[in-house]
Amino acid sequence: MSISQINPGERVKDVHFTEDSLSVDLMDGRTISVPLAWYPRLLHASAEQRGNWQLAGGGFGIHWPDIDEDLSTEGLLRGAPAPRKTMPNVA
Template identity: 75%
Template sequence: MVKAGERVQDVRVTEDTLTVDLLDGRTISVPLTWYPRLLHATEAQRNNWQVAGGGFGIHWPDVDEDLSTEGLLRGAPAPRESTPA
């Protein structure tokens, strides 16, 4: 269950890390390799983010990436595309 304090306060993206500050004071840091769209984006594209989903999500319009605080807190990387056998 998502809690009110799990809303996004700030987002920072470096060359190798995504860091999200939540309203309840927690900070989530995950490797950028978990999110290939962000990993391969330019600095300008990474910095062009918007709070979405009532404050519980982050959207990057330039690279069509959407993440939720719930998924970040679970430590869930982006789903891998399946390859044919």
């Protein structure tokens, strides 16, 4: 069995966006880049809302208060997109 170990270098240093991607710079010098389409709340947010982020989870997470979005470096490193909401069947 594998247990995730906390790596202090995986703390968030900076967050930035392009038109279609989210990039997170880590304290150890790595940069994680993922498609913005993986995170619909961020995709549809304004540049101002995207720019208003805060460190969370001891520096291992990012919180956007204006759109109530939270991401972790662990999830980003695993390549985990946001869960898709299923629509209820309407008869």
